[in-house]
Amino acid sequence: MNIKLMGAGRTLADPAAYANDDRIHKALALLRREAPVHWVEAPGYRPFWAITRHADVMEIERQPDLFRNAPRPILVPDAMEKRTAAQGTNFRTLVSMDGAEHRQVRAIGTDWFGPGALRHLETRVTELARQYVDRMLEFDGECDFVTDIAVHYPLDVILSLLGLPRSDFPRVLSLAKELLGNADQEINGGRGAEGFVAVQQELLTYFNELTAARRATPTTDLASAIANARLDGALLSEFDAASYYILIATAGHDTTSASIAGGLQALIENPQQLRQLQDDLTLLPTAVDEMIRWVTPIKCFLRTATEDYVLRGTTIRKGDSVLLSYPSANRDEDLFEEPFRFDIRRTPNRHLAFGFGVHYCLGAALAKMEARAFFAELLPRLDSVQLAGKAELFATNFIGGLKHLPIRYKLR
Numbered sequence: 001m002n003i004k005l006m007g008a009g010r011t012l013a014d015p016a017a018y019a020n021d022d023r024i025h026k027a028l029a030l031l032r033r034e035a036p037v038h039w040v041e042a043p044g045y046r047p048f049w050a051i052t053r054h055a056d057v058m059e060i061e062r063q064p065d066l067f068r069n070a071p072r073p074i075l076v077p078d079a080m081e082k083r084t085a086a087q088g089t090n091f092r093t094l095v096s097m098d099g100a101e102h103r104q105v106r107a108i109g110t111d112w113f114g115p116g117a118l119r120h121l122e123t124r125v126t127e128l129a130r131q132y133v134d135r136m137l138e139f140d141g142e143c144d145f146v147t148d149i150a151v152h153y154p155l156d157v158i159l160s161l162l163g164l165p166r167s168d169f170p171r172v173l174s175l176a177k178e179l180l181g182n183a184d185q186e187i188n189g190g191r192g193a194e195g196f197v198a199v200q201q202e203l204l205t206y207f208n209e210l211t212a213a214r215r216a217t218p219t220t221d222l223a224s225a226i227a228n229a230r231l232d233g234a235l236l237s238e239f240d241a242a243s244y245y246i247l248i249a250t251a252g253h254d255t256t257s258a259s260i261a262g263g264l265q266a267l268i269e270n271p272q273q274l275r276q277l278q279d280d281l282t283l284l285p286t287a288v289d290e291m292i293r294w295v296t297p298i299k300c301f302l303r304t305a306t307e308d309y310v311l312r313g314t315t316i317r318k319g320d321s322v323l324l325s326y327p328s329a330n331r332d333e334d335l336f337e338e339p340f341r342f343d344i345r346r347t348p349n350r351h352l353a354f355g356f357g358v359h360y361c362l363g364a365a366l367a368k369m370e371a372r373a374f375f376a377e378l379l380p381r382l383d384s385v386q387l388a389g390k391a392e393l394f395a396t397n398f399i400g401g402l403k404h405l406p407i408r409y410k411l412r
């Protein structure tokens with residue numbers, strides 16, 4: 001076994017590697033070049049095949065019957081997998097479903113993220129974008145853009161859509177952060193698997209109360225639609241309803257805030273492009289797509305092979321896990337011209353930050369709308385912006401992005 005490749009493979013599972021852009025991208029580039037279908041045995045994790053080329057990620061996602069999400073859709077340490085399975089606290093979400101069940105459950109939410117619903121939501125999103133840019137004025141020209149602004153705005157959007165009271169936002173925000181940033185010491189305080197299970201249970205209690213309230217008194221929000229949805233005539237179990245809210249609250253929040261914060265950092269580091277975008281806001285749609293490619297907040301999802309399958313001459317055995325590396329696919333030299341260049345005009349931009357196929361991100365259009373609304377409000381009012389300290393990334397192999405972005409700015 002080639003030691004360099006072995007190290008690169010293990011890097012994919014190492015949360016700390018994602019806090020260091022150079023380190024992770026060096027490892028990914030090596031795998032793309034020399035071992036695009038690579039068997040990884042990383043300490044603490046069940047082994048998996050690392051899939052690092054764009055075309056291969058698509059080939060797998062295009063065949064959901066051959067590569068299923070259950071039973072291992074995300075990369076968590078072996079000990080944690082066993083513990084949550086034993087305690088029955090593994091949330092059952094779209095992400096762990098396949099086939100007809102996935103289609104039916106996904107359909108409950110689809111309309112809420114379609115063009116009609118988004119048009120309806122646009123006014124609210126624009127209003128929130130303005131409020132958050134206004135909030136930047138309160139910091140006297142200097143803030144941590146991530147913790148002061150970016151983490152709050154998308155959560156505000158998503159929790160408004162779900163229909164939760166604003167007074168509950170801080171509690172849900174901190175629980176969602178703990179659930180997702182669990183590998184990062186600054187967030188979980190080193191509590192590990194035990195802390196993870198405790199957070200899951202607290203969220204469950206909170207959301208079970210929500211289900212009961214919406215069943216007693218239905219309203220017009222998404223939580224009510226989920227609580228009162230019927231599959232084959234029956235309501236969802238409390239656990240499945242809670243899983244649905246949690247998926248939406250968690251999937252829709254850190255990912256979008258990471259894209260907005262990482263997008264701003266990319267603009268600061270490319271001042272010419274910042275100016276061009278300020279001069280011509282019609283570039284926002286391509287700029288936002290490029291920000292999302294650039295950041296690629298979700299580092300991976302996994303699939304499990306239901307049959308032996310040959311990919312690039314390598315046999316993936318039935319029952320093996322494959323890890324789809326989105327950050328790698330989105331820097332694939334075979335598809336992207338100068339993939340390491342941030343380019344607000346990049347077209348086409350066939351990035352896989354939202355995945356592909358039947359599990360394609362349900363909230364992709366909403367996420368893009370939020371980012372566009374934010375920059376449409378910020379950029380015309382921004383006279384200057386620069387880094388005011390060291391930008392720091394989360395140490396996580398799941399949903400990542402900036403943890404801190406200290407900035408100094410002049411805003412009108």
Ligand code: HEM
Pocket residue numbers: 061094095106158247248251252253255256259292296297298301326352353354355356357358359360361362363364366367
């Ligand atoms: C699924 C990325 C924002 C809700 C996914 C997947 C990715 C992803 C990679 C898995 C796709 C696959 O397996 O092929 C992102 C990124 C976002 C974002 C990068 C922001 C920039 C949102 C928002 C929401 C959302 C705003 C909702 C409010 C979901 C849901 C799924 C999902 C419900 C599961 C879909 C399924 O399994 O059928 N997202 N997402 N996401 N996302 Fe997003």
